Amino acid sequence: MNWISNYIRPKIQSIVGEQKDVPDNLWHKCPECDGMIFHRELQENMHVCHHCNYHMIIPVLDRLDILFDGATWTRVSLPAVAEDPLKFKDKKKYTDRLKDSRTKTKEKDAIIVAEGRIGGVHTIVAAFNFKFMGGSMGAAVGEGIVTAAELAVSKKAPLIIVPASGGARMQEGALSLMQMPRTIIATKRVKEAGLPYLVLLTHPTTGGVSASFAMVGDIHLAEPGATIGFAGKRVIQETIREELPDDFQTSEYLVEHGMVDRVVERKNLNSEIGTILSILTKQDEPAESESGNTKASASTTKSKGKKTKSKKSKGETGNVKNFETAQKAKQIKKASSAAKPKAGQRVASARK
Amino acid sequence: MLDFEKPVLELENKIVELRKVSSNDSGMNISEEIDRMQNKIQRLLVSTYSKLTPAQRVKVARHPQRPHFKDYVEQMIEDFTPLAGDRQFGEDEALIGGIGRFEGQSVVIMGHEKGRETNERIRHNFGMARPEGYRKAQRLMRMAEQFDLPIISLVDTAGAYPGLGAEERGQSEAIARSIETCLSVETPFISVIIGEGGSGGAIAIAAADKVFMLEHSVYSVISPEGCASILWRSADYAQDASSALKLTSEDMLKLGLIDDIIKEPMGGAHRQAEKTIKRTQTKILESLRELKALPRDKLLEQREQKFLDMGRNL
Ligand SMILES: [Zn+2]
Ligand SMILES: [Zn+2]
DSSP, rough: OOOOIIHHHHHHHHHHHHGGOOOOOOOOOOTTTTTEHHHHHHHHTBBBBBOOHHHHHHHHHHHHHHHSSGGEEEEEEEOOOOOTTOBBSSSHHHHHHHHHHHHHSSSSSSSSEEEEEEEEEEEEEEOOOTGGGGGBBBBBHHHHEEHHHHHHHHHHHOOOEOOOOOOOOOGGGHHHTTTHHHHHHHHHHHHHHTTTTTEEEEEEEEEEHHHTGGGGGGGEOOOTTTTEEHHHHHHHHHHHOOOOOTTBBBHHHHHHHTOSSSSOOOOGGHHHHHHHHHHTTTTTTOSGGGGGGGGHHHHHOOOOSSSHHHHHHHHHTTTTHHHHHHHHHHHHHHTSSHHHHHHHHHHHHHHO | OOOGGGHHHHHHHHHHHHHHHHOOOOTTTOHHHHHHHHHHHHHHHHHHTOOOOHHHHHHHHOTTSSHHHHHHHHHHHHEEEEOOSSSSOOOOOEEEEEEETTTEEEEEEEOOOOOSHHHHHHHHHGGOOOOHHHHHHHHHHHHHTTOOOEEEEEEEEEEEEEOOHHHTHHHHHHHHHHHHHTOOOOOEEEEEEEEEEEEEHHHHTTSSSSEEETHHHHESSOHHHHIIIISSSSGGGHHHHHHHTOOBBHHHHTTTTSSSEOOTTTTTTTTOOOHHEEEEEEEEHHHHHHHHHHOOOHHHHHHHHHHHHHHTOO
């Protein structure tokens, strides 16, 4: 890249009025305020317009970078699924659409599962790739979520899913519909294991994706201005023949209607999620025997730093769901103050 | 009227006319002629219905004279006691249900009702449920679990209602939570697609231990019209979309997404409602026996595994 291609060409194009297809994406036009943003600037600003704070769709790899501590994460390999089981063809063959998307995105399908730390907490993230067929959910995406959830359970780690999807992948017919129950089973198992399941709703989250795993999280966060809803705006308009409110189906609208906990700006996601996860997994709780859990205190003595303690300690993670255990332990502790640690241990193992 | 049934309907009208004429003229012997015509009708029905295209299946599945939820309840359920309301906002008559006795056993039954006459159709919102409907379904499923009653759900909807109020009150969450409830209740759960299995609005009450489809019902992730207007950019291609979506009962069984097909009487359920319902009843009873024999924790595990396995062996 040189200054000519960086600067002069877009300038010429803007004069000629051709910036519609700027060849190597050197300049971006904000869809909200029409402001022009230099590519590098946009990337540095996490794909948020610095003129108006509009949150653009962020490439999925960048998404993972901004979510995880130190942009450090490892990719989880996903099982292969049947390709085009319906032999679907509209104007184009589904296999050709898949091929095109794979060439364009260098990805196998519309989801990436990754693991790493957020706020020091080892976490599994399943992030949609909107650039891959609109992030539509077929068997591959469903299998990705199932894999992510199973990994979360086996590693006793929180799960975060980041949808960016128009909904089910029509080209897989009812098989894509069945990803709704499949992903719900997967996330249910995470919750049943006492592990936090967070959803970060991003633009767009609609149709069968919003009506499945995306709406059953323990906590729902959303990026500003994202479109989140079940039915498409146009379909609703055609059905009710009424004007829809300006903020209809936005993140803010969903907060107002009780479906989302918080709208969080992209730049704050890592720290906010980090805080939430560390609270839910009781990362920074003083580990002395207040909780009566000897496992937890045992592991504390082994750990060196404040953070490492919480990260790897099995006892602590096992502690996540056991508010009840802690309560029971407290009672036992009161009853027999002499055998404090033993009582705690007994309760903890009895729960297993 | 179904266009491909036109020759059949013409013959049926002729028979009616012949009978009228003969009752005025007692000297006329028409029984032979009527027999001949009735045989022809049978042959026509067999030849038409043995090779229905997917698009024609969609029409049969939507036929207004097809037995609806209320018809099933009337014939299959004794002491049916309808229950109303989601206890949060309102009552949605697009998805109705209650308690009653099925073959002597206490059950919870619920399903979409499209309505038949115009005012009925409006009252039932054409079978397109709002969040209240799905929240009532959740309530009924929880009740079934509490009293250890099997659940029967009958699916017949074009889809969940796309409306402003529905979105305001969390249509997505209501459907998602309803699916989650289906997958959480420890009680035998049988679902039958009796007409249209329309997308999220259908699966919301159909994540069951056993899912059956009536022969000419359809089950799809999107309506053929909707699919055509998105992928072909014109609803005129609905026929092509109907074929591409693999929405027939045979396709669904082949893909391993349903458990079995309930055969319809010749000429479709709309010709012989009573017989159709009887067959459905037999199938449910048979399946309920199997499910009741299973230990409860196995039941839930199997239900989940069934869905997790879907698509893995294609
Ligand atoms: Zn760029
Ligand atoms: Zn802007």
